Amino acid sequence: MLLNAKHICKSYAGKNILDHVDLELQSGQVLGLLGENGAGKSTTMQIISGCLAADDGDIEIDGINLLEQPEAYRKQLGFLPEHPPVFADMHVNDYVTYAAKLRSIEKTDIKPHVDLAIERCNLESVLKKRIKHLSKGYQQRVGIAQAIVHQPKLVILDEPTVGLDPIQLEETRALIRTLAETSGVILSTHILQEVESCCDKVTLIKQGKVALHDSLSNIDSLHEVFLNTPC
């Protein structure tokens, strides 16, 4: 098992935001974390990424426990938060190189790692551009490049296709599929079609609780639970 997250709980001011959320993922799979706005997707992803502390829960990536070995744990993952951590004034190449340095990649390995991330995210044509001058689709790819530059086993993408036009949407979904050739991927979305088009399995989250785990073998039941269960 690549990711094994058990009974994640989180509350704010006495209000339960996540209530015993479980997630499992094998390498080579794309898991869709599906839920309406406010369901708890971003909170779950921040916790799995080690950016936010849970109140309870047990999370391992490839057998490495978040609380027992936090540094080793974080090396295993790359994260694209809801608001990508890009610096608008930086050039693409400089930014991805900077992201590689933040990941403590050996000096001699930095360029090959950066070059591979750029190639995988198809950024060659915009290397010398400032991030603020890129389209939303390209900016999102830069965000994905920083998440994969250290070649993590798990890639976590929070709503990676929000705000993209239909062509960018298809390109980004295709890119996400290719990420699963070398990693496990979790993406969050509130769009059912997104799950159908690029995920191998889905965890449906409603009001901080897992409503359904499914391998997408039964799309009808997913439709029914997603659309018909009261929120």
Ligand code: ADP
């Ligand atoms: P999603 O990503 O599915 O839209 P979130 O994880 O962002 O959902 O939020 C889940 C719930 O937790 C929402 O009701 C949100 O208002 C609440 N929430 C998130 N962060 C905080 C916070 N820092 N303080 C209080 N409530 C929060």
Ligand code: MG
């Ligand atoms: Mg969110």
